[in-house]
Amino acid sequence: MTWSGWKSREVILAGAIILLVGMIASRFPAFIAPSNLANVFNDTSPLIILALGQMVVIVTRCIDLSVAANLALTGMVVAMLNTAMPDLPVPVILAIAIGLGSLMGLINGLLVWKLSIPPIVVTLGTMTIYRGIIFLISGGEWINAHEMSDAFKAFPRETILGLPLLSWIAILVVLAFVVLVGRTALGRAFFAVGGNPHAAVYTGINVGQTQCAAYVISGALAGLTGYLWVARYAVAYVDIAGGFELEVVAACVIGGISIAGGIGSVGGALLGALFLGIVKNALPVINISPFWQLAISGSAIIIAVAFNATSSRSKGRVILKKAEHAT
Amino acid sequence: EDKRIALVVKALGIGFFEAAAKGAEEAAKELGDVEIIYTGPTDTTAEGQIEVINALIAQKVDAIAISANDQDALVPALKKAMDRGITVISWDSGVAPEGRQLHLNPSSNELIGNMIIKLAADHLPDGGDVAVLSASATATNQNIWIEEMNKVKDNYPGINVVATVYGDDLADKSYREAQGLMQTYPDLKAIIAPTSVGIVAAAQAVSDAEKAGQINVTGLGLPSEMAGHIDSGASKSFAIWNPIDLGYSATMLAYNLATDKAEAKPGGEIPMGRMGSLTLNDKNEGAMADPFTYDSSNINDFKDIF
Amino acid sequence: MSVTANETGSIERQIPDRLKSPAQRFLASWELLLLGVAVAVFTLNSFASPYFLDAWNLSDATYNFTEKAMIAFAMALLIISGEIDLSVASIIALASTAMGFAVQMGADTSVLILVGVGVGLLCGAFNGVLVTGLGLPSIVVTIGTMSLFRGISYIVLGDKAYTGYPSSFAFFGQGYVWWAVSFEFVLFVLFAIFFAIVLHRTSFGRLVYAIGNNPVGALFSGIQVARVKFVLFLLTGAMSGVAAICLTSRLGATRPSIAFGWELEVVTMVVLGGVSILGGAGSIPGVVIAAFVMGMVTFGFGLLNVPGIVMSIFIGLLLIAVIALPRIARQVLARRRG
Amino acid sequence: MLANMQGISEVHSQSGEKIEPLLSLTGISKSFPGVKALSDVSLELYPGTVTALVGENGAGKSTIVKILTGIYQPDEGEISIDGQPVTFSTAQDAGEAGVTAIHQETVLFDDLSVAENIFIGHAPKTRFGLIDRAAMAARARALLERVGAQIDPAVTLRDLGIANKHLVAIARALSIDAKIVIMDEPTASLSHKEIEETYELVERLRAEGKAILFISHKFDEIFRIADRYTVFRDGQMVGAARIDDVNERELVKLMVGRSVDTVFPNRSPQLGEEVLRVVGYSHPTEFEDIGFTLREGEILGFYGLVGAGRSEFMQALFGITRPSKGAIRIDDKIAVIRDPNAAISHGIVYVPEDRGTQGAIKGLPIFQNISLPSLKETSKNGFLRLAEEFKLARDYTQRLDLRAAALDQDIGELSGGNQQKVVIAKWLATKPRVIILDEPTKGIDIGSKAAVHEFMAELAAEGLAVIMVSSEIPEVLGMSDRVIVMREGRIAAEFNREEMTPEQLVRAAAGITEVLT
């Protein structure tokens, strides 16, 4: 109950999002047309998927700065595979993308686990390495829409009940995370490891292994998103999703996931991602120059973290209050 | 000894520049005593190009032909190159006059500005809303073309330019900007993208929104990348100059200046092999050729070339 | 138990000052390892390209790292104290934008210097207040201000650029003090010495280490932890401002995308220099050597016309390898002994 | 006695038949870099028997616990349960083999619920392999009831007080269906009432036939609840037998290898001028209206149950937290203390209770720890002078009889007692007027404890004013010239040396004052 239920932080963030949407809608009613909202959700789906992966990593006191590079490398690999073997069925492509993404996550995880290199250093390093590998394998060439097979490009666009498959995948991932985080031993271990790594050892949880598992999950989702991204935008090149890792971290922070580990929720990550997605989509609609976007999302991060910090600041043990109650 | 000519591009891996590099190699083969160094940063930043230029200066290349990411920021580095006796020209995207000996425009800016709006207007006999999807905010050529376009847009009554957005030459950002345009302007009839990255992304966005045929994506693009969208009807026509010719011409110009076979001065004419010669205006700029329009009638002849 | 200093017999129990001499420590130090890497890179480069060993070329090569290294010195102190500033590149953008704006207003070179450093200080103060005043984690705060500061530049400049800097301003990024020795390089050396003295020879530096090793313990020892950290944010902001002056002068123009992505290169330089990202350990000489290594690697690859991204793979590998190898060695040794 | 020394005395049940050990360790050795924590140690635990494990700090008691619970793996030696050799590579393995432990450190998760804290790592599962939350809550409730706690299993652990947290830790240990229960200093941070409850629990577990290993530095409780004892000294087992066969003196001798005076130093306090006067010190949530005076050469004890707010008040006095009301006079002049810096310059210093995070700065060498608050004196114009720092460190470490390899050794490499000495040296080097010692002997073995007490007496004799916060009644009675008892953030009572008795202290601390006054 305490950990799966919606805590006040999520409720407030949800309130902020509703307010934001309401404000936009009051001037531009077209923004809340169901089709447009569906569109916004679809656009935000990659961010949602990656934010969930990042969430479990951050909860275990790590950080994964290599997600965007992982996404781009996986995307390039599947795109090249597709041009070389246009008949490769999509399920195989998906399996390869997830497998390759997990492998890259595993490399991060092993470096953190087996060599205890600080996570930020590991993923800073692998971020540049993964990006560089894209250049090496592609020679810097772009893979364009006309080089990709139709089936490859169509998959994330396929609509079911009015929503594109990309959105459905994001929804599925959210549901899977609700179960993973709330109802599995591994999910709870993430929180234990991040909340008190020392104590985790005493309860038989292998801290490094759990962190490694978080990286593998984050990597697998980055790989999955890599294929979806490349198929959706129908292009692959070295720089796709450049800098996206920071947006992913920002979504987590706005969603109340504590960078110090141990605290966070699926709902928070989801709402954090949605918040950024809505801001991004709304700017052109409400006619604010896109040049404002960066400053707005920066301010949102600062406000969110300041808000989270003040609302969760430990209230002390309140010895006197206890006394008042007792008497 | 071979003349070493460096062809510096905005970023490696962009199809347009890869094609230009082919043209440079063609020129080198024709000239015989030329070695081409094809280089550039990985992303489109001025700092990245400066590091590349410093490395080229150190290698004492004979000439640098650059398509700049920033017309001002590269000036000091290129000046230094010229001080050390290196021939510097810019092509495609220009450098301010102090930083180069001449600039090769792919085509005249007026012509391009007119061309991109004409491409849209030709398919809108009754007029309608059009929007511009530009490229990187720091690249100059797009902005000049849009400026030129705005100067002549009154010649196309009924055509209403409703917005200009920036896709930063990133496929995903351009895609989202195109989506945003379609949402904001439900009556949109055409998107003009004078950038090879933007035009593909916009065409993709239009196809995905199942509006191919309703919204015409046009502008400047590469036949190889646009072939599919011409087939699908998302784009009825677009224009481009031949990037192979552009790389070829830039190399020829650099060679002729570096070997003192010609001098860059206002009013001067500098030969560029099979492309004729370049006539310089008072800012030492010249235009290579007219852009060429591609549509369903001719796309198949070019899509395998560039 | 009541042993006082002068009592007989207590002398033999006296604890020696040091177990290892400074020389012994140096032989087992990170700096020596890095120095080895630097020498190797230098040697390889001189074999790989005939153009490498040329005073003017080496002088040009220093531009690849001097500006970043100046920020890295301040960042090293900040990271040793247990904080981080990811907004440094955005501070450059904002400071450069402010300088460009000042030029439009008719400011001369001396005013530009004030504006550059001043904006850097302001940005540093903003970070510092958020981190030390509100007690927020610096990595998150500065991810936020990283967007905010550059965002303001975008709002001001959009797709425009500021140019027209006075010609005397060009000296900072393009001038030479003597022969091939550039002004920037001299500045780099001076700041290296300054920060080395501050960190290693002053009591302020000692406080930085104490805070990084145990901030609570430092507070309980009477150290004004928040104030020291605030000063470090100010310093980092000011050094970003200095870097903005040099870079703007070198480019002669300001765009909002200036110095994009530098924060990660600066952090990489600091970490490669042996500063513990967890705080509490590291040295300025290490960062200086790391700056040379990174600069020489990029320049060496550049001379061979290897694309920048391939260099970054190399830097990424170097980063992980240099940190991983000692750990692997230790694990192997421990296994052998055990 | 010789047989005892080798730990091979036979054990018989009450009805006289011989009992086989449930668990036996033979020839266990364990080394850490630079330390041989255990060498060739043997230990046996019998069903229905409480075995006390005693030894000085660093003797290796907690290390053996960690080996028994799979957290460390021994370098050599064998563990067998019911005569079968076993190996534990994780804490989970140990749990499955029937070994459970309440560790010395609290090893719980503040942000998880109570139920999750109890079951993390072995939660009940549904058919689909998912955590069965309903079953978990129900079983948690039952366990909490068993340990006598009234706690809602759904609340977040952070919201509990320290005593309840401890009960959760005990419930967690019992959630594993174990034959062997290990308790590493379970009463160290508990108050009187909870300590009694813990004893009852131990009795119950013994009655259920469990083998119990009970680690403690408190001799009264060892003699009260243990059936057998085992003594470790410097990582070796030096004795094991029935508790009835030994007395306190002999046990201490076994532990430290020599006789130790457990009496407190004999003092004849020479009280000087008043140094400190506190008036009406209050804090919005932690304490209220604290006032007292302190004179040179005096030792003022602060007694109270854990959580009474003593540390909070002392930290306010030292400038860490700010009071909302109240005033301080030093040498009869008003002093405003906004931060520790101000406190230090007024001559007030504080040796914190939490040595690991608040006292020692691990990562810095000993001499730098000592010079840290005195940098102004040892440096010149802001520049360090290492020679001065070493001199300072030499002077004060010698005075405290520190044991270390070198002064540039990392303080983190020292044993707890020696770390405490460095922290005290650090403060003495500032030449304070008032020194506050917060639980100065917490977790310190008998030998070092006596040393600290003696040193405290010495400081007072030199004219320093000493405030000693302690939760141990013998220490309070043995050392203080005067005692203030705090309860729930307020002063509950004050006693002179002549007036104080253990009973009065306990009653005042527990709030049964009416009867007394």
Ligand SMILES: Nc1ncnc2c1ncn2[C@@H]1O[C@H](COP(=O)(O)OP(=O)(O)OP(=O)(O)O)[C@@H](O)[C@H]1O
């Ligand atoms: N992880 C470790 N790394 C290095 N040394 C260690 C480690 N754990 C324990 N030691 C050392 O092993 C020895 C035994 O420590 P242990 O914690 O077992 O003592 P203890 O008997 O429990 O002491 P206490 O009464 O203070 O709890 C000590 O010298 C200690 O410093």
Ligand SMILES: Nc1ncnc2c1ncn2[C@@H]1O[C@H](COP(=O)(O)OP(=O)(O)OP(=O)(O)O)[C@@H](O)[C@H]1O
């Ligand atoms: N609710 C709690 N949760 C966790 N730890 C606690 C809690 N309450 C107290 N403690 C810990 O117990 C110890 C004693 O508590 P604290 O120092 O606050 O009480 P005090 O009355 O001020 O001090 P003392 O124990 O000296 O009387 C400290 O280490 C503190 O961190």
Ligand SMILES: [Mg+2]
């Ligand atoms: Mg212990």
Ligand SMILES: [Mg+2]
């Ligand atoms: Mg206390």
